[in-house]
Amino acid sequence: MKQTTLQDIANTLGVSISTVSKALKDYPDIGIKTKALVRELAVTLNYTPNPFAVNLRTKQSKTIGVIIPEFVHYFFSSVIKGIINEAEKKGYLVITLQSNESFELEKRQIELLLNKNVDGVLISLANATATFDHLKTVMERGKPLVMFDKIAKIVNCSKVIINxxxxxxxxxxxxxxxxxxxxxxxxxxxxxxxxxxxxxxxxxxxxxxxxxxxxxxxxxxxxxxxxxxxxxxxxxxxxxxxxxxxxxxxxxxxxxxxxxxxxxxxxxxxxxxxxxxxxxxxxxxxxxxxxxxxxPGYKMGKVAFKRLYKELKKQKNNIEIIPKTIELETTLIVRESTKT
Amino acid sequence: MKQTTLQDIANTLGVSISTVSKALKDYPDIGIKTKALVRELAVTLNYTPNPFAVNLRTKQSKTIGVIIPEFVHYFFSSVIKGIINEAEKKGYLVITLQSNESFELEKRQIELLLNKNVDGVLISLANATATFDHLKTVMERGKPLVMFDKIAKIVNCSKVIINxxxxxxxxxxxxxxxxxxxxxxxxxxxxxxxxxxxxxxxxxxxxxxxxxxxxxxxxxxxxxxxxxxxxxxxxxxxxxxxxxxxxxxxxxxxxxxxxxxxxxxxxxxxxxxxxxxxxxxxxxxxxxxxxxxxxPGYKMGKVAFKRLYKELKKQKNNIEIIPKTIELETTLIVRESTKT
DNA sequence: CTGAAAGCGCTTACAG
DNA sequence: CTGAAAGCGCTTACAG
CATH class of the missing domain: 3.40.50.2300 (Response regulator)
Incomplete structure (x- = not known):
């Protein structure tokens, strides 16, 4: 089943592609009747924009990358859940990758994400990571970077941590x-x-x-x-x-x-x-x-994405991004393994 | 830092974009010297193809979508790990989404993935799912679909399960x-x-x-x-x-x-x-x-991706896909909670 | 062996 | 209010 394109709608209605595009995006300069017609047909034909074309034009994919050391891990999977849930709310999808606590793998994963042109990167470092050029590359490519939990103080990006x-x-x-x-x-x-x-x-x-x-x-x-x-x-x-x-x-x-x-x-x-x-x-x-x-893993994921989102916004509006370190509260939970 | 394009390489070398593109893809009709020059410069300039343009041309994203009921879950996170590891080997990246055991959310996630134009979908159903039109949509759109663990017998796609x-x-x-x-x-x-x-x-x-x-x-x-x-x-x-x-x-x-x-x-x-x-x-x-x-969660993830990959290949070569159900071995692990 | 051209589907500045 | 045109960066059939 071929996907409907702007072209299809334009042909059927006898208008131009530009008009259709603008009608769907509610540009103020399109006639109200035309808008109605276009929209109706778009719904009928089940039109959704081809994301590949949109990406190419807008130069963003509405996708972010996340790298964690290990998936099968209560804390990290909670963080991932927080990230994905929050990202979804803002229309972002998340590509997750695992470093397996290996520096080499972490470098490779960063490269994969960069080559995929994700809009931003969230990372929790591998234990083995001691140099940070791969992270600087992310920022040099103009991609906002936010580190969480396992961070490197020396890298000049935003961080979400606990004390x-x-x-x-x-x-x-x-x-x-x-x-x-x-x-x-x-x-x-x-x-x-x-x-x-x-x-x-x-x-x-x-x-x-x-x-x-x-x-x-x-x-x-x-x-x-x-x-x-x-x-x-x-x-x-x-x-x-x-x-x-x-x-x-x-x-x-x-x-x-x-x-x-x-x-x-x-x-x-x-x-x-x-x-x-x-x-x-x-x-x-x-x-x-x-x-x-x-x-608080879930919360850390949410906060990390929110920070990344804020930086994505700033970048779009050409506002300078000043890295920020956000500290989340921890609490001591007293149970039975200690005396009262 | 602007990304290098084929145009940049072509200009520097005084050749056409077509030539550069073909040289990099090792087309047999390009001169051996030209190829060498192009490649060298590509390495120097750190060229990587713009995935957005490649996607638009080739109509595939080398990305698959995965939907599971819950991330913070030993079994499912093991499956996800298996999927991502296997996908990475084949050059695929993975977008993960969570249904939260909700049918409505599951439908929505499918839509998100479809709108994102992922090449294929892997899913483990939500408990609440009792109708399957959303899954049929995936297949109607020409996207291979593989279900794992929590499946619906009635859906005519490949499945990876245990007995x-x-x-x-x-x-x-x-x-x-x-x-x-x-x-x-x-x-x-x-x-x-x-x-x-x-x-x-x-x-x-x-x-x-x-x-x-x-x-x-x-x-x-x-x-x-x-x-x-x-x-x-x-x-x-x-x-x-x-x-x-x-x-x-x-x-x-x-x-x-x-x-x-x-x-x-x-x-x-x-x-x-x-x-x-x-x-x-x-x-x-x-x-x-x-x-x-x-x-075997990790293995289930690997096998599910492998099956999807096989179907992706078949589709590319216009070979008909015949759904297959793969059953994985389980074993009883006797420990201390039962008598000897 | 090389290149011009078409085209993937969209967005948007510009003209009318 | 509408549309023609350029262009994002790539691939590939075709011409020479």
């Missing part, structure tokens, strides 16, 4: 406040800003409460998996039987750690208290439920 | 085999084929093992949530203290149910055995871990 340091501080402080004296930390990889910040928040909370920071209580999770959590739980207890609290970079790892501690016969929270980070759905469903920091 | 009935039969049979006599079922909503099939598999397993089917042991979960599972666990035990096994439509609901049974002081699996469906990640992480049916 990881403060949130980690509160998580650790909660352990102190509920009586923990020897507090370990399972941190994320070395590069990402948020795993650095969460570590610094942990350290600061110890300092502020006169607990001596002991590097041997900090473990680096490179893959941030359930299995890593379990493994480090065993390792930790092997060498440090006196540990009574752990602040863990992400809920998934925390749940692995809880499983590990249980395997060792430890009771949570009596023997050891756990605080996670991110508030994954499963954290409320397990036993004992996990105390954690709520990280 | 829900057989899998449910095996799940229920496992309960019987491990000694359960009174087996309940928390089923999905009434419309979707897969919740019907899982119910039928449950029923057949009872029949085959001389257990009388008791409708009062079947509960309908309309939202398929954790909370529903918990609620029906309470309801079930309230009226049927003798139940010793439950087969549950989806892991998420099953985990809710486990929580409910635990609240009632029941021991799993001693007092009651549970089998879920889908093998969500968290099913292996909880205590006790959940016996379930493994449903």
């Amino acid at each position: 990881d340091r403060e949130a980690a501080y509160n998580a650790t402080k909660h352990l102190v406040d509920t009586g923990c004296k020897r507090i370990a930390h399972f941190r994320g990889p070395l590069l990402p800003q948020n795993s650095i910040d969460r570590f610094l928040g942990y350290k600061k909370a110890l300092d502020d409460h006169n607990i001596i920071y002991d590097p041997s209580l900090v473990f680096i999770c490179n893959d941030m998996t359930f299995d890593e959590g379990k493994m480090f739980a065993h390792k930790l207890i092997e060498n440090h039987k006196d540990v009574d609290g752990v602040f863990i970079n992400t809920d998934l790892v925390a749940i692995g750690a809880m499983t590990g501690f249980k395997e060792l016969g430890l009771h949570i929270p009596r023997d050891i208290s756990i605080v996670g980070f991110s508030n994954w759905f499963m954290s409320s469903a397990i036993t004992p439920s996990l105390t954690t920091i709520n990280q | 829900d009935r057989e899998a449910a039969y095996n799940a229920t049979k496992h309960l019987v085999d491990t000694g359960c006599k009174r087996i309940a079922h928390f089923r999905g909503p009434l419309l979707p084929q897969n919740s019907i099939d899982r119910f039928l598999g449950y029923k057949k397993a009872l029949d085959d093992h001389n257990i009388i089917y008791d409708p009062s042991l079947v509960f309908i979960c309309n939202d398929m949530t954790f909370d529903e599972g918990k609620m029906f666990a309470h309801k079930l035990i309230e009226n049927h203290k003798d139940v010793d096994g439950v087969f549950i439509n989806t892991d998420l609901v099953a985990i809710g149910a486990m929580t409910g049974f635990k609240e009632l002081g029941l021991h799993i699996p001693r007092d009651i055995s549970i089998v879920g469906f889908s093998n969500w990640f968290m099913s292996s992480a909880i205590t006790p871990s959940l016996t379930t049916i493994n449903q």
